[in-house]
Amino acid sequence: MLIINARLYAGQACVALRVEGERIVELAPGLRPRAGEEVFDAAAAAVLPGLHDHHIHLLAYAAALESVPCGPPQLSDAAALFNTLARHGAGTGWMRGVGYHESVAGDIDRAWLDCAVPERPLRIQHRSGQLWIFNSAGLRQLGVRDGVTGDDPFERHAGVASGRLYAGDAWLRERLGGRMPALDEVSRRLAGFGITGVTDASPSNARDEFLHFAAEAARGALRQEVLMMGSAALDPAWRQPGLAVGATKIHLRESDLPDFDATCARIVHSHRTGRPVAVHCVTLAELMFALGALQAAGVRAGDRLEHAALSTPEAVALVRDAGLAVVTQPHFVFERGDAYLSALATDELAGLYRARSFVSAGVALGAGSDAPYGDADPWRSMAAAQQRLTRGGRRLGAGECLDATAALLRLYGSSAQDPGGECRQLQVGATADLCVLDRSWDAVLEDLAAVRVRLTLGRGRVLHAA
Known part of the structure; x- marks a missing residue:
């Protein structure tokens, strides 16, 4: 691939980069396309290392994409959380929520969740990643019983499990089994x-x-x-x-x-x-x-x-x-x-x-x-x-x-x-990890949050093209 009209630094003139295999093999102004070579026009936009x-946390991120958002910014109060959980609670199998924070409904526990989802097993992860909160159906699914001292690490008050599990991911993974996402x-x-x-x-x-x-x-x-x-x-x-x-x-x-x-x-x-x-x-x-x-x-x-x-x-x-x-x-x-x-x-x-x-x-x-x-x-x-x-x-x-x-x-x-x-630098001999942005360097530095990526190469392979 030949990437033309690329600006590698603010204020620098445009250059072209030639990628062969996993490497950048040429970098200079005015490189001409070879026969059959794919050409990408950066249009004087910023190009930088990937x-x-x-x-x-890749696995948790993948699981979160398939879960119910339970905290800010999607949800901001107890009523919104209750209604969201109740709406999803009619299904079967485990229901998984993510992103909970006390600013939504305080220190919720098993009893609070039972009101919204009484039948379907439910677990909600705190946004810190260090706390899970289960309803009673979820505890039953895991074999957690009140008044019994077992091998589970759940928080208990007077022998009754609150539904709150701190730093128990390894224990939970063993009980739930299943395939990684x-x-x-x-x-x-x-x-x-x-x-x-x-x-x-x-x-x-x-x-x-x-x-x-x-x-x-x-x-x-x-x-x-x-x-x-x-x-x-x-x-x-x-x-x-x-x-x-x-x-x-x-x-x-x-x-x-x-x-x-x-x-x-x-x-x-x-x-x-x-x-x-x-x-x-x-x-x-x-x-x-x-x-x-x-x-x-x-x-x-x-x-x-x-x-x-x-x-x-x-x-x-x-x-x-x-x-x-x-x-x-x-x-x-x-x-x-x-x-x-x-x-x-x-x-x-x-x-x-x-x-x-x-x-x-x-x-x-x-x-x-x-x-x-x-x-x-x-x-x-x-x-x-x-x-x-x-x-x-x-x-x-x-x-x-x-x-x-x-x-x-x-x-x-x-x-x-x-x-x-x-x-890392984009230079001849370097691994072709790079991204082409949708705007000039001046525009990038003026509003970073608005930047969009037009092309991403990883080891010379196209990972993303908009």
Whole structure:
């Protein structure tokens, strides 16, 4: 393929790129088409390396596309949730809801769900991904009984299950069984955003998930390059074309922090197997725990912090001194910012999803969608990093805004192994991962959220063409 009239940088003259196989083989002004060569006219629009989502959950995203939305922005109050669930409750088999948040109907439980859906087994996932809420029919389907101490991890009050299951995905997966979802639609949507690579950040990833990703790639359903985080079950790191094992994922939860020495030992073990670690830390307490454990165990190249949603200037300095990268989710400022403004104290708001503070300190800052728990569109995420506006139009943390160029090149343009590092370049010999946008560089930087992608190539293959 020959791509003509391409602008690789703002203010640069148009060039043409010739792609053969998986590589860019020529890049110069005025290249002429060869006989039978496919030609794509970029029409003086911006052309840049394919984007990489540094934090996503592919299987959960695929399942969410087949589930009932139960939270903002689709639903905003208890009546809307009740009516939505009741409308879908007449079917058979498991009913699955996603995206719930307390701002809709408070701390709902089994009894609340029974009123809306009394007969059909129902489970709803909290938007954090760390809580499932079941109705009574769902509990019966799982064999969960009141007054009986079994092996289930459900929350109970006076022996009665509330229907709330915290951090129980592995247990739930064993009970539900079933096949892992196909990834065709997920991959298609990501390609439409210009995404040619992803890092799957699910902590429970193990051999079965690796084999499923490999099978989906082999049948052409999963078209992005995948770096796969997961548990120690992936030791030592496996690799095949288009799919590799990355960091060991350590998930912290402030209300139930693990033993400190055991966490240090887990980090040391991961490093000895050749794998870095990625530590999930949302609260400031989780961040400080992660920093302490990494300092005690020793930091190696590739170690990173996921989210770092709340931090102080002192914590930013500690992250810098430790040499850790941070993978953030700037779009949560837009998607959840109004709720944050209502729920968090002023000092917490000042430290929420910092961006400029990390970049100014010299911390490598990459970004990921956390889909399905956040919007998978990287352009909206970059716009949020640039503007820091909530859905309601209020600015949250103006001092943390990134300029548009930094938002574009640092957050999503870096390689899978180096989030927030140098942006990959389109040059002769480079892998032909690229996307052609629908507008000039000036227009891109003026309104990132409005960007649409006309063409996405991954290793020289057309992943998306609009």
